[in-house]
């Protein structure tokens with residue numbers, strides 16, 4: 679039986695004070711069983727978050743990591759080995775906001791591989807733009823984004839990875855894919871994995887992301903191939919994030 683995951687992507691938000699306040703809310707939260715909960719703070723706050731969540735079963739992840747596993751001359755980057763050393767167990771790979779900044783398939787494949795080599799689980803983000811959806815190319819685009827990683831690293835790489843389907847047009851816009859639109863893409867993602875390895879497909883955690891909030895979470899998470907969510911804006915409010923986590927527990 680697949681576990682559900684609810685992950686909060688804080689993006690480039692927060693100050694030491696606001697992070698301390700959010701941590702207080704997370705510490706006080708009653709977490710339902712069967713739901714993996716994680717937060718992805720800006721790397722500047724990773725140590726503060728890990729310290730603040732000591733003893734609480736909420737994992738900490740990074741929003742990005744370097745293309746190589748070990749330390750080196752890569753100014754401004756953080757290596758997955760450093761993330762593992764800090765206590766991070768997860769990292770986002772290929773978020774659409776980073777793809778827009780110029781991150782290529784080749785770069786994110788290296789990041790995915792380097793993270794796994796350090797025991798940091800990649801959360802691969804894939805999704806189509808509005809123009810691609812309107813042109814009827816959603817499954818082609820998402821299939822290509824996933825396929826390039828499968829081709830480079832093998833489907834077995836997804837034994838220890840999470841996939842987040844995040845339609846670009848739904849991120850931060852208040853527009854959410856309908857549960858059926860999201861389910862259709864999730865089913866296609868699982869079928870793509872299954873074509874290579876049925877067991878990997880069955881066990882893969884597939885998250886939906888894009889304007890998930892307490893009001894729409896239960897309906898989305900109720901779909902058969904949606905195993906939780908990657909939450910941006912709504913994860914910055916502990917009450918709202920807590921309500922989304924509870925929706926995943928039902």
Ligand code: PGA
Pocket residue numbers: 687844848849850851852887888889890908909910911912
């Ligand atoms: P959003 O962001 O929930 O604010 O739409 C989701 C994401 O980018 O991961």
